[in-house]
Ligand code: BF8
């Protein structure tokens with residue numbers, strides 16, 4: 001018998017979400033919330049992390065009565081192995097995305113594409129110089145070739161360490177070297193994680209956890225950082241700009257195309273095609289007032305940061321956006337795309353289009369977007385969307401709200417430019433206590449949690465305490481819808497933040513990009529630590545992922561901790577079946593890497609924990625309150 005899903009009021013803090021969940025239920029369309037009810041209660045063994053399917057002597061489940069699997073592995077070994085593979089999955093996602101950017105750079109260099117180009121030459125040269133490549137007196141193409149080869153090598157096994165370790169404070173590198181945690185090639189760490197967790201390899205839980213941390217570091221300082229930096233080189237480094245967010249960005253009188261996924265390689269081309277005068281004219285001939293491209297999830301963040309394209313929603317809004325009935329096409333690349341979108345699109349005139357061979361969806365229209373054919377394929381996709389406009393059923397359209405304003409585009413380069421060319425004013429504001437510290441709130445929605453309740457509450461609690469907040473990923477839309485991403489939000493902040501952000505005309509919550517762009521936050525922390533000649537773990541900073549769900553979010557959390565950043569999670573990963581692993585994650589890592597995870601579902605308490613930590617770190621640096 002079908003289980004009752006939760007009442008709508010308990011599912012989201014947003015009116016647009018609640019209106020669309022109600023519409024879905026009225027129209028008999030199933031969403032993530034109904035499916036969660038069906039899946040609840042979840043398997044206790046899986047929740048604790050004590051199931052193992054790594055060989056066919058099993059599968060095995062560990063309990064007090066059955067303390068060892070068939071091979072003899074105990075709960076500690078099994079939990080650590082499962083967590084290690086979880087981290088490898090997340091690191092692989094971000095990093096394979098980063099590799100795709102190197103391949104686009106390669107296509108540009110080799111003249112295989114005219115659709116992409118090097119947009120930020122200065123940034124390319126700066127990256128080259130930072131990673132030890134000669135720039136002076138050389139052709140741009142030669143510099144670009146060396147950058148490309150260097151980054152490709154960062155994925156392999158020939159390097160002792162990845163290139164961007166040049167950014168890491170020496171004290172941090174010494175800690176990693178001592179623990180055997182220095183990230184080498186990205187693919188190497190991920191492959192080694194899979195090897196170690198094969199039956200009969202790494203059967204010492206703490207040792208497996210150290211390699212999990214190393215794997216995540218290869219993502220944060222490797223794959224993700226390469227993804228962010230090359231996206232800036234190819235599509236431009238973000239600068240501050242205004243945009244809008246929520247389902248109100250979908251326009252009743254326009255052809256609406258939603259881009260969803262992560263990699264700007266696809267969404268930038270869809271945007272370029274949507275601006276093609278011939279296609280705009282065709283849309284107008286068919287009765288539309290133009291073509292509207294809006295973003296979902298992280299590829300939305302990428303377009304928002306660089307092009308100011310509006311944001312329709314985050315993870316739990318992706319199904320609901322289609323339920324407006326006004327979406328002609330959802331164009332996806334990869335990651336965090338619920339397969340259910342194909343079925344929901346099928347309930348309307350919406351075309352669901354996938355574009356990557358590594359992320360295909362049964363029932364979708366498939367286009368293979370490659371560097372050599374990207375714009376032409378994108379134009380065909382936009383054309384399909386335009387033709388779909390005539391099929392829209394006006395009687396089923398409901399766009400539930402007006403959009404809210406947001407400010408975006410805070411790359412480190414933009415922040416430094418706004419500060420007059422160096423980080424010194426930021427360091428001074430921290431020293432003076434106007435900005436007491438900073439916390440990055442990152443990650444997802446999870447249907448187990450009332451959508452965005454924790455993301456928004458934590459941001460509000462922190463800025464009240466003069467703690468600057470940086471947001472990425474799906475927290476962006478949450479903060480934006482709550483009115484936190486506009487300069488007026490200083491009214492919700494403490495006096496110090498109000499003074500500093502007011503003087504700069506910026507919000508107290510800064511949009512720092514997509515999930516791979518957490519690399520920007522790592523870079524900022526490293527630069528601050530270097531400016532103060534301390535380690536990252538000495539800084540009054542923290543990280544949080546209140547509503548996380550994905551392997552990628554876990555990898556982000558772990559690379560933050562391994563980089564020395566105290567990190568909050570709103571709910572635990574599936575590790576509680578091992579005391580050894582849980583204790584290591586929540587306390588033991590402090591002695592090893594100078595930071596731990598803490599798990600706390602209450603956001604007022606979470607903000608207090610960050611406050612305490614920041615107080616202690618300020619004291620350690622000799623700064624007054
Ligand atoms: O990489 S925040 S739900 S969309 S995993 Fe996914 Fe989480 Fe959103 Fe972006 Ni990140």
Ligand code: SF4
Pocket residue numbers: 052053054055056057058059060069070071072073078199
């Ligand atoms: Fe069971 Fe060991 Fe095989 Fe895992 S590796 S399924 S614990 S026998």
